[in-house]
Amino acid sequence: MKQEKVLPAAITIFGAKGDLARRKLIPALYNLYADEHLPDQFSIFCVDFLTIEQGAYRDWLLEGVDQFSRTGKADRQKWAQFSKSIIYIQGDFMQAATYTTLKTAIKKFEDTEKVRGIRMFYFAVAPRFIEPIADALCNNKLCNRDTLDRIVVEKPFGTDLDSAKKLNRYMSKRFKEKQIYHIDHYLGKEMVQNIMAFRFANYVFEPLWNNKYIDHVQISVAEEVSVGKRGGYYDSSGALRDMIQNHLLQLLCIIAMNCPKQYEAEAIRDEKVKVLKNIRPFTTEQVFKNVVRAQYTAGRVHGEDRPAYRDEEQVAKDSNTETLVAAKFFIDNDRWKGVPFFLRTGKDMPRQSSVIMIQFKDSPHKIFKDDVLPNRLMISIQPELEIGLLFEGKEPGLHMKLVPVEMDFMYKGNYMQSLPEAYEALLLDVLEGDATQFMRADQIEWAWKVVMPIIEAWKKSPKKGLQFYEAGTWGPKAADALLKPHAKAWYTFDHESEGATTPAAFDDSHAPSRVDGNGTPEMSNPAEKEAEQETSHA
């Protein structure tokens, strides 16, 4: 579907020879172009330190598109058209000359098009380059029109509250808040956006969405991948900073927030900030009671040998960095008082599964003696996209006997076309000036405030409570024990194996009957899967 075209766009990618540019940004821009979502006039300025010929650079990008684009191999004719607009600019991010060259190139594009359109600057760079690039953009007046010029920054947004505040202050002296798009690609995911529609366009869920009816919430992002080549960055970060502080707390906000006044960036982000502000802060003692951290040891995932975390490249042999976190949070407001929000993420787990599970309370008055199953609403974000409601029905037959059944809505089967990737949606949002799915500076700071007590407690006692789990398992027992008495095990969405909906979570292993019959998952290419998870760019 062709949307209304936006102004001409001068798009600059800093870090153009990096993984993110090749795996995500260029494939996303190419798909936006192919689907006619880009403006008719656009140019992509690709800035990086390495020297490479224009043609060789474009070929390197084309290989990336062929390998990582959701649409598969690029159409050669479309690519030829598209790639004409790609201009590689060799330059050191720390050198003034780089920005002079860039400015000349952008001006030339704008002079040709006779319109001063949108300028987007994508910071696909290591954190240490953010401030110098921002400063240079400011000094060169490259990003000075607040209605037209936009900066896109990738996480990590600082490494703790102080550094995040410092970074925000630095940026806010140079740009207007509304010019800065803090990207959290989880917010661009189809199913995550659908949660907003699901919650706020359907009045039947709102009456149930509170501590009177909800027992607890589980938000789990299990990753099949290991730390891979990201050891250098990861070892100084860990799962708490890499996943919980951003992705998982953002998912928590979407589940817990009140309905915004309007579907509009400021109103939505105001409501999300309110949630973060209301999360109960941990004392040091509470950290060790409510947060489990663990690190993987050698094991096997899908029959593939995996080394221990401490044997990964660029990881310290005595590292205490966590590759798995499970935490129990409470939100101290009227709606959520007393409802635990369990968050878990880990690497080297048996399979990829990003899910949200909302478990409802049991009826205060039961009339069936075999009514043992609480209702559950299950939202699978990836790899499957699905919403399901677990309930009890009558088992067909001559007597009234209850059996767990599921009502499902699946994207598969309903929507046959390949779904746009998060980066496509988010890059188009930036071009259109829609900040709805981006994080505001205060959101980032409040999210840091939530995790700071954990960071500090672990810093003080680096080994205290650190657990180990074998690669290819669902993590240490302590992570399951955290759920008590609300559940016995973490919910993991499994559409392939009948009844694997954590039967352990129920006393008598009720295996729900499933409406199934669909084929393989939407996203089954292992390269794609890896790319989907390879979100940072150390």
Add this chain to the structure above:
Amino acid sequence: MKQEKVLPAAITIFGAKGDLARRKLIPALYNLYADEHLPDQFSIFCVDFLTIEQGAYRDWLLEGVDQFSRTGKADRQKWAQFSKSIIYIQGDFMQAATYTTLKTAIKKFEDTEKVRGIRMFYFAVAPRFIEPIADALCNNKLCNRDTLDRIVVEKPFGTDLDSAKKLNRYMSKRFKEKQIYHIDHYLGKEMVQNIMAFRFANYVFEPLWNNKYIDHVQISVAEEVSVGKRGGYYDSSGALRDMIQNHLLQLLCIIAMNCPKQYEAEAIRDEKVKVLKNIRPFTTEQVFKNVVRAQYTAGRVHGEDRPAYRDEEQVAKDSNTETLVAAKFFIDNDRWKGVPFFLRTGKDMPRQSSVIMIQFKDSPHKIFKDDVLPNRLMISIQPELEIGLLFEGKEPGLHMKLVPVEMDFMYKGNYMQSLPEAYEALLLDVLEGDATQFMRADQIEWAWKVVMPIIEAWKKSPKKGLQFYEAGTWGPKAADALLKPHAKAWYTFDHESEGATTPAAFDDSHAPSRVDGNGTPEMSNPAEKEAEQETSHA
């Protein structure tokens, strides 16, 4: 699954040469036997006026099983075993000798088994025989042990409030209330029983189940069949007496009732009676405003020519009997004040469809401009067995655009075995002494009280407001107009044709995306369909 066996049973069917016995009762008993649900010792005494040899009678029944049983042709070996227990007793229901013969036969069975077990007397007879048979059973002390002896009576239970009261009084002088099982086979249907489980074993529905969240309820039993050979009975009855007074009001009770104290016959029926008592009575003027009656004219159903009702066998050429009723009821209690319950039933409609649709209210605060669709819970009772929730989701793609989607739970695909028929469940209930799915005398009287103002208003003005609709259509416009402003057309469940979920009911023909991919309906044999609907025995 083998249930605990009950006491030996002497089962008597009065009206043993009738359609009900052949199409429903014997196939149900045979299937109960085949699935090992009958007691080890049982005998079936088949009483009717006609003279027929034992062997010929059994053969005639076997043909019926072969044709009408849900399990298809009977297993010859099992039938041979089963049919040994069938004893045909020729006798006039009005003659004392009949009961003497019957008593001797039952005594002989009980003497052989050396146990005085259960006695069940099934009245599959025209209404005029009910009292004489009951009287004879009483006089012969055939049904005098209130814990063991049971009578099963089929509708019609009288033809109006007075006759129903008279009949109840007559019976209550001869038997204990708990001995009398008033059968409404709709209550034995799998999905109808499932509604009880759905409502009362799942706490997520209860908070929504009231006038704050529900806009209106539609209960629709559309029949594809015409009046067929039932003209003689039907012409003096009509759709109001034949369907609304019993089946549809019972469905209304199940949707509207409060949770019973226990899942137990008296508690459940107490709650149902409360609903009937709270239905707002019509004045004569209100009858003509809130109740639409119509009669079919000649037309075509599934390409088959159908005569006008007035041209059916045994129907008066100037008959004003209604073959379709649509009515709007209100229940004046805290839960339902202001929520219309729309009931509709009709013959010669385009296809069979028994559905309940609960439409929820719209959100008081909408944040999406394209949020136009109210949530709907849809319960399909037959021919498909399905529960679905219509909601709005995000259309996959780069922008936030809402689209109607459905969460479904289907029996098909989840339960592969053929489901027991209503009569199997209900006959076993009688043998087990479980009256949960049967109507109590006061329920019947209260249901008559609800329809009496309509009967009287129509009697006073036999032609006033009578509409006509062509066979093979969904009825007169007036039946749709009754729904205003809550809906534009009656909801008709249609799983085959995408988007046929009454698009007319929504301004902009939103066609929900469906999770489908199943084959043909469970019940696709036309003979079976007809039998399913051929419920009376004039």
